[in-house]
Amino acid sequence: RNTKLPPGPIPLPIVGSLLKLGSKPNESLAQFAQLYGPLMTLQLGSLTTLVVSTATMANQLLLKHDLIFSGRTVPDSVRVLRHQESSVVWMPPNPLWRSLRTLLNTQIMTVQRLDANIALRRAKVQKLVSHVGDCSVTQREVDIGRAGFITILNLISNTVFSVDLADLGSPAEEAQEFKDVVLGILEEAGKPNVSDYLPFLRWMDLQGVRRRSIGYFEKLHHLFDEMIDGRLRDRSSGGYSRRGDFLDVLLDQNEEKGFQLKRHEVKALLADIFVAGSDTSSATIEWAMAELLRNPHTMSMVRSELKEAIAKGKQVEESDIARLPYLQAVVKEALRLHPPVPLIPHRAESTVEICGFTIPKYTQVIVNAWAIGRDPNVWTNPTCFLPERFLHSKLDFKGQDCQFIPFGAGRRICPGSPLAFRMVHLSLASLLHSFAWKLPNGMLPEGMNMDDKFGITLQMEAPLLAVPVQE
Numbered sequence: 124r125n126t127k128l129p130p131g132p133i134p135l136p137i138v139g140s141l142l143k144l145g146s147k148p149n150e151s152l153a154q155f156a157q158l159y160g161p162l163m164t165l166q167l168g169s170l171t172t173l174v175v176s177t178a179t180m181a182n183q184l185l186l187k188h189d190l191i192f193s194g195r196t197v198p199d200s201v202r203v204l205r206h207q208e209s210s211v212v213w214m215p216p217n218p219l220w221r222s223l224r225t226l227l228n229t230q231i232m233t234v235q236r237l238d239a240n241i242a243l244r245r246a247k248v249q250k251l252v253s254h255v256g257d258c259s260v261t262q263r264e265v266d267i268g269r270a271g272f273i274t275i276l277n278l279i280s281n282t283v284f285s286v287d288l289a290d291l292g293s294p295a296e297e298a299q300e301f302k303d304v305v306l307g308i309l310e311e312a313g314k315p316n317v318s319d320y321l322p323f324l325r326w327m328d329l330q331g332v333r334r335r336s337i338g339y340f341e342k343l344h345h346l347f348d349e350m351i352d353g354r355l356r357d358r359s360s361g362g363y364s365r366r367g368d369f370l371d372v373l374l375d376q377n378e379e380k381g382f383q384l385k386r387h388e389v390k391a392l393l394a395d396i397f398v399a400g401s402d403t404s405s406a407t408i409e410w411a412m413a414e415l416l417r418n419p420h421t422m423s424m425v426r427s428e429l430k431e432a433i434a435k436g437k438q439v440e441e442s443d444i445a446r447l448p449y450l451q452a453v454v455k456e457a458l459r460l461h462p463p464v465p466l467i468p469h470r471a472e473s474t475v476e477i478c479g480f481t482i483p484k485y486t487q488v489i490v491n492a493w494a495i496g497r498d499p500n501v502w503t504n505p506t507c508f509l510p511e512r513f514l515h516s517k518l519d520f521k522g523q524d525c526q527f528i529p530f531g532a533g534r535r536i537c538p539g540s541p542l543a544f545r546m547v548h549l550s551l552a553s554l555l556h557s558f559a560w561k562l563p564n565g566m567l568p569e570g571m572n573m574d575d576k577f578g579i580t581l582q583m584e585a586p587l588l589a590v591p592v593q594e
């Protein structure tokens with residue numbers, strides 16, 4: 124052990140402290156931090172790992188030493204079909220990564236671009252409302268996570284390709300398959316994988332993670348090839364009317380502006396958008412609904428705000444969100460307590476001195492956003508769901524203050540937050556404005572299972588079922 128590293132548990136031979144992580148590493152790491160401090164070292168197999176557990180330390184790493192800690196340790200599950208070489212999520216901070224980030228920030232996630240397909244997203248949320256309306260007629264339970272995930276996939280696929288790729292009602296086979304492929308990639312990436320901690324065993328792919336992951340990525344690439352080829356054919360035929368979606372922007376960049384993205388780079392970017400954007404956004408909707416069902420007073424507050432701001436029977440619009448401060452506070456509070464990415468992965472790109480410790484180049488870094496959101500030194504009643512705490516606070520999603528970092532902070536901060544903001548608020552507001560909600564089978568709020576299940580995203584352990592009531 125390098126004595127200049129921050130303190131941490133004494134590692135066992137070979138596996139280090141891997142076995143101590145248990146099934147909820149966010150929680151066990153938070154407990155270790157009580158013993159070893161806000162900056163600690165864990166040996167996970169052969170990976171030396173620095174764990175950051177407070178806002179002050181996160182400020183040091185993600186803001187003050189942003190450039191140094193802007194790398195990622197790449198899991199084996201995404202070392203497939205050269206994905207890691209051109210994925211904006213997993214690439215080191217190299218020139219291609221910088222160009223892709225600039226493209227995302229200046230051409231894709233802009234107000235103007237997102238406004239261009241408001242109507243398509245509106246139609247998808249209307250589909251969700253009518254599906255829930257059908258359930259309300261027969262008092263059928265809605266699986267909020269599933270309905271949210273499918274809706275978000277369609278919101279993203281319409282923003283990117285102007286088509287639906289999933290189906291809420293009776294499943295068209297292709298639509299079903301797309302959903303399963305995205306879920307499959309997330310599941311493989313979320314599994315603890317021996318290949319990541321003991322790289323000398325990587326070639327054996329003992330758990331079959333890489334093999335399955337290749338299958339999922341191949342399907343995704345096949346679908347993206349079809350989309351790109353179809354669009355190129357349309358664009359070269361006379362009378363093409365621009366859709367103005369992300370795919371048009373990406374192809375324009377290459378054709379007109381000389382931004383030479385190769386096809387595998389375009390496909391990696393599309394995969395990133397679907398994989399990074401779907402489960403994160405739908406988990407936020409599900410957790411927010413769960414917290415509202417568990418806190419009936421908060422539910423009535425948010426519904427009253429909606430009733431006052433939007434006439435009965437009128438659909439919620441993206442432009443209404445600015446007039447719904449309580450709804451926005453509900454979403455922030457759900458993200459504080461249940462950050463969809465509980466452990467944010469980074470990597471030191473060079474050796475650096477921090478707080479008297481020496482952190483060697485290529486140390487894996489984990490920022491425990493879950494622990495930071497529940498730090499009792501920063502938040503009063505940290506485990507209570509109290510949206511009011513955000514009502515008169517300047518804290519937002521921009522990562523300027525590491526006290527609240529559901530989207531990360533620094534140069535690797537989530538570039539998709541403008542789209543996530545619209546999708547999450549619009550879907551949640553529509554579910555709440557159109558229906559009252561009750562728990563199934565006379566269940567009481569206190570009886571709800573609010574446990575989480577750790578993975579690359581933090582999901583509810585038991586799917587949230589709720590019965591919509593038309594008012």
Ligand code: HEM
Pocket residue numbers: 211212213224395396397399400401403404407462463464467468528529530531532533534535536537538539540542543547
């Ligand atoms: C509620 C929804 C979302 C949450 C909570 C979320 C959270 C995050 C977090 C924590 C990171 C890592 C930041 C860091 O390393 O400091 C990230 C990165 C990323 N997110 Fe999101 N995200 C969401 C939605 C989206 C959406 C909708 C998209 C795309 C359409 C997206 C695309 C990305 C990409 C491409 C990265 C990698 C950026 C990089 O490494 O440079 N995310 N997100």
